[in-house]
Amino acid sequence: xxxxxxxxxxLQDAQKLTSPLTTYIRNISAASNNLRDVLQNKIPAxxxxxxxxxxxxxxxxxxxxxxxxxxxxxxxxxGLVWEPSVLDPDEGIRFRGLSIPECQKVLPKAPxxxxxxxxxxxxxxxxxxVPNDNQVKELSKEWAKRAALPNHVVTMLNNMPTTLHPxxxxxxxxxxxxxxxxxxxxxxxxxxxxxxxxxxxxxxxDLIAKLPVVAATIYNNxxxxxxxxxxxxxxxxxxxxxxxxxxxNSSNEFTELMRLYLTIHSDHEGxxxxxxxxxxxxxALSDPYLSFAAxxxxxxxxxxxxxxxxxxxxxxxxxxxxxxxxxxxQMKDFIWKTLKSGQVVPGYGHAVxxxxxxxxxxxxxxxLKHLPDDPLFKLVxxxxxxxxxxxxxxxxxxxxxxxxxxHSGVLLQYYKLKEMNxxxxxxxxxxALGVLASLIWDRALGLPIERPKxxxxxxxIKAVKK
Ligand code: CMX
Numbered sequence: 362x363x364x365x366x367x368x369x370x371x372l373q374d375a376q377k378l379t380s381p382l383t384t385y386i387r388n389i390s391a392a393s394n395n396l397r398d399v400l401q402n403k404i405p406a407x408x409x410x411x412x413x414x415x416x417x418x419x420x421x422x423x424x425x426x427x428x429x430x431x432x433x434x435x436x437x438x439x440g441l442v443w444e445p446s447v448l449d450p451d452e453g454i455r456f457r458g459l460s461i462p463e464c465q466k467v468l469p470k471a472p473x474x475x476x477x478x479x480x481x482x483x484x485x486x487x488x489x490x491v492p493n494d495n496q497v498k499e500l501s502k503e504w505a506k507r508a509a510l511p512n513h514v515v516t517m518l519n520n521m522p523t524t525l526h527p528x529x530x531x532x533x534x535x536x537x538x539x540x541x542x543x544x545x546x547x548x549x550x551x552x553x554x555x556x557x558x559x560x561x562x563x564x565x566x567d568l569i570a571k572l573p574v575v576a577a578t579i580y581n582n583x584x585x586x587x588x589x590x591x592x593x594x595x596x597x598x599x600x601x602x603x604x605x606x607x608x609x610n611s612s613n614e615f616t617e618l619m620r621l622y623l624t625i626h627s628d629h630e631g632x633x634x635x636x637x638x639x640x641x642x643x644x645a646l647s648d649p650y651l652s653f654a655a656x657x658x659x660x661x662x663x664x665x666x667x668x669x670x671x672x673x674x675x676x677x678x679x680x681x682x683x684x685x686x687x688x689x690x691q692m693k694d695f696i697w698k699t700l701k702s703g704q705v706v707p708g709y710g711h712a713v714x715x716x717x718x719x720x721x722x723x724x725x726x727x728x729l730k731h732l733p734d735d736p737l738f739k740l741v742x743x744x745x746x747x748x749x750x751x752x753x754x755x756x757x758x759x760x761x762x763x764x765x766x767x768h769s770g771v772l773l774q775y776y777k778l779k780e781m782n783x784x785x786x787x788x789x790x791x792x793a794l795g796v797l798a799s800l801i802w803d804r805a806l807g808l809p810i811e812r813p814k815x816x817x818x819x820x821x822i823k824a825v826k827k
């Protein structure tokens with residue numbers, strides 16, 4: 362959405378931003394505090410804009426497809442529309458045109474807090490507007506109201522073996538939540554397609570509200586023998602409730618880390634596995650629960666979201682093999698050993714980014730502020746110096762720089778959230794914000810079932826010969 366609206370109290374800050382996208386027209390919005398109302402007002406104009414654009418440029422070419430792209434994971438093919446965010450290879454992610462530092466500046470924070478509230482980011486992702494404090498407070502309240510889990514999901518989670526990976530538990534629980542899908546119910550009753558987005562919106566709000574409770578239940582069952590407290594305080598924000606339910610650390614600093622974490626992992630444009638999968642499954646009009654559960658299954662892969670777990674395992678192995686005070690030369694040997702045994706260095710590389718991930722940088726800044734002397738943070742800092750030249754020397758790695766997953770585990774360890782096979786669940790809770798924001802727009806814009814054309818090698822050879 363080209364129009365970015367800023368509320369009065371944010372306008373001054375926002376005007377100081379340097380992004381070229383801030384040259385977009387901005388209105389001072391006196392909009393409602395209710396997200397659904399704001400969205401409802403925007404959708405008709407956006408539908409019109411897209412309709413007009415398609416009418417004028419429907420057959421304009423935006424790129425080409427080579428044989429290598431087809432065999433190479435469709436890298437670089439422009440084949441998807443995704444409204445909430447765009448990823449620049451050098452600059453990193455922009456949420457509705459705003460970079461992470463810009464979001465940290467203009468999005469509402471908790472009283473005395475330094476990190477944006479994920480509620481504000483969701484508002485931005487859905488509407489393209491920077492919300493004001495009241496709008497964000499309203500969203501916190503609404504999510505708290507919708508957070509209760511149905512009994513069958515609690516029973517199901519309580520009966521899962523603690524040896525089942527937390528991501529599998531997570532995906533099962535999200536799938537089972539579809540029992541109460543308002544979209545699925547409305548569809549079965551023959552709702553008009555013009556109203557699809559309204560039910561997808563309701564399901565998305567319910568699902569986001571419930572995710573911290575699901576995730577905390579998994580944590581408490583898997584690591585604390587079922588002890589722990591999954592109670593929502595209606596006066597707290599989404600991240601504060603989640604931190605409390607996890608019960609690993611009662612400091613404000615940890616809650617601030619959660620706010621940062623849940624904000625920065627939310628969205629990374631549309632082509633990554635979790636985003637694309639949610640969008641694809643949603644295009645079959647599977648409800649938001651089924652669509653997001655599919656996305657979570659993709660996030661659970663080691664080349665995607667599971668990399669944050671893999672990084673910690675790798676770091677601990679490094680510490681065990683060469684000690685905490687290892688020299689840079691010893692580290693280089695260890696990294697080469699990893700590469701020569703046919704494994705990847707987890708937390709490094711990216712399919713789109715070509716510079717250090719700003720999501721890595723903001724976590725590093727958080728660590729420099731709060732835990733500069735932590736031994737694991739120091740190790741990660743040294744690895745940041747040592748890994749890129751080695752990956753560059755390897756010759757084939759397109760991006761030798763760290764991604765988001767290279768840093769997150771270190772921060773979580775410091776605040777006593779030590780169970781590394783849980784880390785991707787946190788990523789998943791955050792990822793819901795971006796992919797569900799997009800799913801609402803998919804239905805509002807009436808995007809059809811996704812069905813790209815595939816060719817066999819024989820047909821491709823024939824086509825090229827022609
Ligand atoms: N360590 C070792 N080799 C790497 C590498 C790394 N960190 N990153 C890329 N390579 C290798 C690839 O495996 C590939 O090798 P082959 O040609 O032998 O298959 C070659 O370099 C070229 O790959 P690329 O074009 O640079 O990277 P891709 O777009 O194919 O893959 C990614 C991107 C993230 C899967 C890859 O960089 C990787 O495996 N990184 C480690 C895992 C990781 O951190 N994943 C998390 C990404 C962020 C997220 O989604 O959460």
